[in-house]
Amino acid sequence: MTIEKQLIHKTYYETYLGESDKRTPAQILGQVYFEEQNSDESFDLSYIRFAQGEVYYLYQDYETAIFKWENIKNELEPWAKKNIGDAYNELGLLSAAEDMYISIETDDNTLTIEVALKLFSLYQDRNKVENAYEIIKKALSINPDYPQVTRIARAFYEERHDYDNAVKLAVLESIRTEQEEWFSTLISYVKAGYTKKFQPDFFAEALLTFFEVSQTSFAQFIGALWDSYKNEKSYLTWLKTINDMFFTVDLKTSDHQWDQTVQLFEETYLDLTGGSYYLNQLHDVIPNLLASWLKLSTRTNGLFPSATVLAWNEIFPGTVLPDAVYKAESIIFEAENNQSGLENALQLFDTISGWAESHSVEIDFRINWWLEELINPQIKNHFLLAGKAGSGKTTFVNSLLGDQLFKGSTSSFVVIHDDDELTMNHVTDSEVRPVHSQRSLDELMKKEVTSLFHVKHPCILLHEHQCAIIDTPPINDHHESRNQLFDSLLLADGLLYVLDGASELSEREYDVLCQMKKFAPDLKVHFLLNKVDVISSDAHTQTRTSEVKEKIANVYPESEILPYSSLHPFSQQLSQLNSFLYTNFPNSMKEKQEKQTAKVLTLIRKMLSNLIQKRVDMEKGLIDSIEWNEDLLGRLNGFTNKLIDLQHEKVAAILTAYKALVTESRNELKEAVPKLLKESSELIKEDSDFKQIHIMLNESMNVKVQDYFEHSLLPSVFEKLADWVSASHDELLECQSYLKEMSETFNEIYQQDKLKLTCEFTVLEDWRRDIHRMTGRIQYEKENIMLRHNPAQLLLKSAGKLFGAMNQNKTMLANQYKKYVENETYEEVTKSIAMKLFIPFDLFEKGLNQDVSSFFNGPLNEVTETIVETETAINEGKEALSNMQANPEIFYDPLKLFEVNLLQREFTLQAKKDYSRTM
Template structure:
């Protein structure tokens, strides 16, 4: 055992003990100490050091410390370390720490041992940062010391200090080139704790690993790639890894399936419509270059096609040597990819993108694509001019009169186990309940060509010949209708053009055939010569058939012609069956359908680009329309407010007019009514009470006057006024009806219903009936008021009432007073009492008129808000579209890249021609 190992394990004392002696080590060392002490120049430090070890092992830590404190030779640094160990065991951690930190030595082993003890002490004292610091310093100074890196790794993991754990693993992997440390890095990456590190942090380790173990290199680069995929640093990683791979000597013969798959996945994620081109344009050339360099056998053709398609749309972005290599590889390598599945994936991506960007459901297009992948049936597209006998021909094949009128929609007839009729439009799919719904659809004329109807039911002819018929409306002169009908042409494997035997192969029919050939030159065209039974002479019928067939074959040498007569449809089915089988060609049907699918994808991309233009134009038109509507609606709101104000003023004025007239009537009548009460005064009246009797009578007469004369008159005036208000309100409602009708015509919908609240009139009638049903005048002090003249007169009455000689004088005085008194104040009080119940009614007139017009005004204001919001929303969308034209253009451009890629792999690679 080496001296350093003895010092570490505290077994230095074994040097002084003979293993064969039975005496206790303390006794032996004591004897050795005494023997050394007898020498002239004793050296007791070695023995003291050994004694300290024995005391330490027997847990006599104080004795050990005493011995080690007296060491003055080369063992002094170890003695200090052991002293600190003893204090550590005693639990005096602070003292131990102080001693550990004062030890100065050049011995790397002692330095490391002290550091490891400090590390443990710091952990025990909860000083994690200090523990990390001392451990990292120890690794930097002496990384090869036994277990030090393993201790550090375990500690970092326990503390979940992943940054330091990863740093340790990367540094040790580069230092030791040990596979175990590279495995540790891979484990950390898979654990997801490396994402905070910049991608470049791992580059040197990857370069080193490439030379050591290419399999593990692929594994590490793969897990790093996946870990960065959903992080902000993903593009930085791609840039780093692309440059790394470009500078390494990589070739596909070494087989890199993992990296090849990651390049494929990344490339397709870039071109699936999620990214703008300007964001990925700098990364894709290097990505494709590397993919081509390391593509495994399953991806050589795909990577080559990706290079070529990208280079087509972005010339000179990839080096010519890579492009040339891609051209060479794609021409020499067989592809075993599932081409149909890849194309359908592309189509689904486009559809999902279109739906996410509110570009429509595109149900009809999806349905057409579904028919292309139905390889169990060949599709025969049946068309012809209106009146050519096409419906009779279809009915004969289907075995019943399914169509009793000309077809208005495109209908696909298919064999199925049970009846199912479905109507497909771009925006919805509708299941029809049966024949009646189907016939109703067939009788339509408006928007009929916007849908396709799928008619499935058991049919022996269709099943036996494995065909589906696509029946179309008869073609007329309209170019629009013709183009709509021929939209479904590319789903067909054959075209069956129905001719009228009475006028076959006319110039108009040749024009339509030319259009069909322009649209789909690869689809064979054959003919049915219908209505042969209308030609009476058999020889004439044969001549017409021969001449027609000859003329057709001059234009279309490969075309066949079948003569059909509705009178012999039963006996003709066998011949027709042979004819159908002769024109059906199932050779390479998958390749042909694949080419059609690519056509539909290209048409879809073009139509979506056009939709973007259409959307922009619609937004511009919507903004303009909403601005116009806003101006008109604002004007309507102002008009309605003016109407409301005018009505309020008119109603209030007319109400006050007849109220004022009543007030004048009361003011004029009340004084006369009260003065007439003088006739009640007699010479023999009791003048001590006459004033009270007169006051009561005056109040009674006022009550009768108001209740019997004024109130009925006021009631009639109120009813007349309410009737006039009703007429005014009806006039206002009529005005609003005209306004709403005008706006609804502009909206194209019954959106505005400006109905006023006529309940206001009912409320008025109810209130006026209640307030005029009865009137009770509160007693008014007419003669009992304490005016000076009344007071004197009343006093005189009390003084002289008993004196008969004074009665004539009092009689004259009272009579004169009642006849000449000013009753204007009383008349005013009477008016106040009479109109008091109507004060609230009068004050609420303005509010009631407002309530009458509230609903229309609210609706108009809401429409104003909607128009304003529409302007703002559409203008923002328009601004965004103009500010970010790439939002629509870039995804569709990338879809086109994918389309060209599949064309390189399929149509071009097999020597076929595209169909556009």
């Protein structure tokens, strides 16, 4: 054991022990101490004291050990201080131990680290976390190779869940030691998700170390990092990092060494091009990703990356490294295809469908319908049936079905299946609609030009061949049906072209056949020479067949022609037709899968075109919607203003009419009451009791007024109010008629029952009820007519009392009372009576404005809500349009990426075909 290890383990005292000496270390050291002290030469007891301190420490006599070590004054003094600190630590004097450790000054790295580890343990015990961090980092910086230092640091970081420092330590130690232990530790941190906070380039040097030391660990490391960054913001940065790394290393591939990594590249590429990223994010990533992917690939798994490189370079020329393009071109025809082309095509279809759904874009339902149709396992082949109008194509179909399903040629596409019962459906761009009769089918076919129908009908030929027929519009029909016919060529397994046996092959037909050949060069095309019953003999039929074959030889040299008569019994021709189909339309399982894949890819291309058109339609639709809503908003605002004017007009008219009748009734009262009161002079007689006459007159006058009020005035007012309500009803009914017309106008614009504009006529019933209450509850309150305290009445009362008992004065008093009664204006009395009687009518008048206005509340609120809805629709439309125009990449970039993936699958399929031809 070296002196350094003895000092560390406190076994320095063993240097004084002999092998055969049976005494205890304390006895031996005591003897040595005594001898050294009594020697003649100068002595240094520090070494012996140091050793004695170790022995005392061993026997847990810490205080004596401290005493011994305090007197060390040679080169062992720093170690003695370290030991004193250890003794303080054992005694529980932690503060003293810390001070002692800190006081040590030495250039010895071993002692420095030992002290650091002691302080580290002490800081942990005292929960001095910052000090613990500082001291362990110091120990690591001095000598990370010192035993257990890195493990202690790792355990400390993990215990405190400080995985930032734990990851940094693992990275540094992986690079420094190149040991599998640290490789495994770092990989475990990545898998646990502790590295996500770090930028990918932080691991660049570690990646190179892994690669140079152990490519197995390297593959595990990048796989773990790949998964950890996948859903993080730094994902693309990680891809750039790994791409850069593969460009810097000398890569040697074997058959299966990089299979998992190649799979990662493939999954990543599909993820990046799945519609979640934009081109500006990918232009700096995908080209190098493809180059790295291809670099790792072999003949076994090289087809996919090669086709992808070529597809990307086709859509984005010059972006992929030329070497990668050259390599892709060189291996694409040699690479083995271990993947299902159909499965990949369907996966791409589902990806695009999912993206469209997430962006609220509806794909034409017919595309989805065709997909289900083309991958239907019960249908082995789809034969397209084409021909010019008058060729007898429809008659041929009817002869196959044994039923006159169609009357005359159809301008629609009809997919015909064999089934036990007849069922018919109309396949629209949004759904499948049942057709319940052949008559309805004929009507729809005439109405829905170039539409799609699905018919199931018992058919022995279709049953035996497990096939379907796609009947098409005549080739000399309008331009749109021609385009759809050509699109359908790519969805068929073969074309059966019906020729009119009674006429020559026209130049127009020949041109169409040439165009078909160019459009679908691989499609098998054979001919049915129909109407051979009109040809005079079999020899002439053979001649006619030869003529047609010779004419079409330049276009379809391998095509065969079957003479056929739709008028002959189908049973007689079934065997011949069966043989014709079996011979000329063979289909191996491999060929069928390739055709299915090609047809699905055709549908995908059609779906992408449909989505692009949808984007154009969406923008145009938003513009049209905004313009439509703005025009409608102008109409609604104008209508609102007119409605408010109408409301004010009716409020004024009804209120004016009411005021007029109340004023008229007031005037009648003002005229009638004074007259009635003056007529009361007849009650004054010479024999009247003039002492009480004013009381009698007051009573009589009130009776007269009350009688007038109850039997004349109130009935008259009630009748006038009833007429007023009736007239108001007519006014409001006229308004309702106008509003009904306006609702019909707006609903016609909306194409739905959007506005009702129904007014509240209940206000009229409320008025009638209130009028009954007013006229029924108003009671006449007696007035003090002749008992007032004005001078004239006081004079008469006094005169009556004074002279009423004198007969000679009665004539004079009677004349004076009559004169007073007849000449009095009764203005104050009349005003008082009118005020009391018309209080309810005045209160009623105050509520009329609100009542008439409430009649229009329903329509006004309805129009206001509609205006708010329209304004919201305009604002939302403008915002959507602005976003659409400002960020076209949101829509177009994913479609461009889908196009790359589509082209990649087309290259894959075509490559296998080309390769098979070279064998």
